[in-house]
Amino acid sequence: MSNIAGGSQVNSAGALSPESxxxxxxxxxxxxxxxxxxxxxxxxxxxxxxxxxxxxxxxxxxxxxxxxxxxxxxxSSRSSKLIHGGLRYLEMLDFALVQEALQERGLLIQTIAPHLVRPVPFLYPLTRRFVERPYVGAGIMLYDTLGLTSGHSRGVPMHRHLTKRGTLRAAPSLKDDAFVGSIRYYDAQVDDAxxxxxxxxxxxxxxxxxxxxxxxxxxxxxxxxxxxxxxxxxxxxxxxxxxxxxxxxxxxxxxxxxxxxxxxRGQLKVRASKGIHLVVPRDRFQSTVGLILRTEKSVLFVIPWGRHWIIGTTDTDWTLDKAHPAASSKDIDYVLEHVNRVLKRPLTREDVEGVYAGLRPLLAGDNDSTAKLxxxxxxxxxxxxxxxxxxxxxxxxxxxxxxxxxxxxxxxxxxxxxxxxxxIPLLGAEGFKAAWNRRARSAEEAGVHVARVEHLLNRYGSMTAEVLDLIARQPELAEPLPGADDYLAAEVVYATTHEGARHVHDVLTRRTRISIEAWDRGVSAVPVVAKLMGEILGWSDTQRESEIKHYLARVEAERLSQEQPDDESADAARMGVDDIMPLR
Ligand SMILES: Cc1cc2nc3c(=O)[nH]c(=O)nc-3n(C[C@H](O)[C@H](O)[C@H](O)COP(=O)(O)OP(=O)(O)OC[C@H]3O[C@@H](n4cnc5c(N)ncnc54)[C@H](O)[C@@H]3O)c2cc1C
Known part of the structure; x- marks a missing residue:
């Protein structure tokens, strides 16, 4: 076994294998x-x-x-992927909720999942002189303080006020007339799935x-x-x-x-509110920080996500198919229109690599606006x-x-x-820091680039050793997946033997994020993924073909739904392909 965890053997108990x-x-x-x-x-x-x-x-x-x-x-795989107190809940004077969430943020960053949850800087652009800075500044100061007084350290740096010049230095692609200055503050993010x-x-x-x-x-x-x-x-x-x-x-x-x-009797009523996100390549605009932008109803986040940006979200009632909520053309236009208000070079549909939609489980109340629940x-x-x-x-x-x-x-x-x-630290948390500190040596031992090891450490923590072990035994598993260079063949194998993946879309959509990060949404990777998974799960040729066909149909249905004008037509287009049912 590779020695990435700083000397200790990594415990592979808890593997979600087909046998387990x-x-x-x-x-x-x-x-x-x-x-x-x-x-x-x-x-x-x-x-x-x-x-x-x-x-x-x-x-x-x-x-x-x-x-x-x-x-x-x-x-839980379709959120904004923020571990946050929620600045806007402060405005709703929901201090207890914010404080509780900030306490959880600190725990996750420092104890429970330091390998998965990490701080991320955001700019809050100020658009009006004089009044706005003290008002927003006081809110963000309170946000930082609530994080501190929760009995744990915040786990993220304090906020800072930036001038107009300072803001442009941090986010050069912001439109000159979109702000007069800004406040930089920190929250945290996670790969939710x-x-x-x-x-x-x-x-x-x-x-x-x-x-x-x-x-x-x-x-x-x-x-x-x-x-x-x-x-x-x-x-x-x-x-x-x-x-x-x-x-x-x-x-x-x-x-x-x-x-x-x-x-x-005594039922809890849960209402579904749809939120969609767009994924665009990181190079479409320059910024070293994320953005939080006010919208008429709520806020829009622009969140750094590896070599991409995640931009969202929306907030509309959804009463159609809950298993496959669909983003319509109207949703996509809404997000583009709002983010383009602050960007020098507007984003277009051609810049969008991926789209996903999720449903918030909101306790039903009398309030008509889901954003205010x-x-x-x-x-x-x-x-x-x-x-x-x-x-x-x-x-x-x-x-x-x-x-x-x-x-x-x-x-x-x-x-x-x-x-x-x-x-209780999650698996992969213990030994993560030591493994991170020796990543250059681990890369050398494994014969892969250090950036690869960093990518793996950020996904598996100290269990990275188990993935590198697969490569040591089968060097061809060090190959990146076609059309999805960030991910290795070994990760498909590991997802199937240790992470409970049973179908190709489990791997392409949730164990990796290829379905939203790759331009072709995983179309060129799917044959390789099906082959690797099929060998472990004992698929026949027919089963493998059926997995591939189903995934391709799903990608097509999603693309089609995203061209439809409204929820009803988008839902009808997406409903064309149901969840895969294995051959019996
Ligand atoms: C657009 C959007 C953005 C969000 N952003 C954030 C954010 O940035 N930060 C944040 O803190 N929160 C965010 N949230 C909220 C957060 O994602 C949800 O509150 C959370 O994921 C809900 O988790 P859950 O386990 O309750 O529901 P789910 O993740 O939906 O889990 C319920 C599970 O039950 C299963 N199930 C249903 N019926 C059955 C059955 N009969 N038998 C067995 N299993 C069944 C389903 O398949 C499903 O997997 C966001 C939500 C949305 C929609």
Missing amino acids: RAASIEALKATAEAGKELDILIVGGGVVGAGAALDAVTRGLTVGIVEARDWSSGT RLVVNVVRTAAHYGAHAANRLRVVDFLREGERVVGAKLENQEDGEVFEVRAKQVVNATGVWTDETQAMVTD SREHVVAHPVPGLVVVAGGKYTTYRVMAKDAVDEATRAMDERVPPSCTDT
Whole structure:
């Protein structure tokens, strides 16, 4: 094994391999026997469900977590990818929410996931002389201070006021008349899909039974009480039962549907609000910092993302297909129009490499404007045996998870220890700094460029050693993927053997971000990805062809939907291709 972790052997336990999925399914089935029930079954493999699994298992409970599609395939791979308090919530005077989120930001950067969550600088351009600077300055000062007073260090540098010249130096592509000065402040960012898989892996490492592509189709009842769930394996169609003392429903925008399987009493109502993002190459404009821009309804972020920018977002009600929210031409124009207000050289459709859309799970309120609904979460216990957690935001997933598990354990007979996830680093966090410091030597030993090792370290932390190990054994895996030079063939193998990827779109969309970062959206990479995955998963030629065909159809449907004028026509175009169903 390569010595990237500074001497220690990296523990590969917690690998989400095809074998571990099969073993988890067997363990879940075994709970149907009398006396073998789980303490907690978590439904939903987004960030909240994953967090709840880790929270529960590290309290010493027996835990299962099931996800209907792929880990993080819902909202948790489609966010702005910011770990932030949310400056605009300050304006809504929601200090408690901001402080809680900033505390989580500090924990994630410093303890839980330093390999995945990192500080990112933003400029807040000021457009009016005199009044605006003191007003915004006071807000950002409070933001920085709330981060400090939360009992942890902020983990990011303090803000700074910039003159007009200073602003132009930081962001030379800003239009001269778009600002009179600015304030630079720091927040943090994460690859949202990657963090979720990492949390699930860490939960599995501590003993949780984790399996994706298992859909809850019903809940088991004894009288009023929920005592488990009926699951359908989406890979082979098998239906089986899992029993648990408590079931935690963490299904985000699907909460209404999953809750309705049990009760129509005391329901949490969750509303879906669509937000879209554009991905453009980093060289389309010059700036060393991200931007936060005010819009009529909310804010627009321009976020540095490796060799790209992510620009978004929008905020509109969505009542159509929740599995594949579609960005329409109108959404794309909205984002382009707003960002172009501040850029010297306007961006056009030709500059857009990728587009993605996600649905915010908002607690339904009376307020008509989704942008004004609070992002706070709610935990409910509508019937004995079932806890529902919904709302919130990515940044505060750990708190949501803790609150949900607290609620579930309150109903248990035995005393359960309190949450300890604030002290638990995710897999790959331990040894990350040492591995980063010796990256040049690791690169030399592995025979790859140091930039490659840096890229891997930022994705796998100290588990990078496991990826480099694959290359040491099979040097051809050091080849970059066609049309997606940032990613190596070894990462496809690792995604399949360690990160639970089961289909080509899991790898192209979530384990890597090729579907939004590559000009061809992964079209030239897909045959190689299918070949590498097929060898591990034992696909026949027909299965491999079907995976490729399905992915290409999906890319086409997404492109077509993005040319449609509105939500309805975009949804109809995207609906042309459903989730892949394996050959049975
Ligand atoms: C455009 C946009 C930008 C955002 N930006 C940010 C940001 O920058 N920072 C931030 O903090 N937050 C942000 N958020 C909010 C954040 O992304 C969400 O709050 C969070 O990801 C929700 O996670 P979740 O686990 O509740 O839901 P999800 O990630 O949707 O997970 C729910 C899971 O349940 C599964 N499921 C559904 N039904 C079943 C069933 N019957 N059986 C089994 N599984 C089932 C689904 O497949 C899904 O994977 C943003 C949201 C959007 C839409």
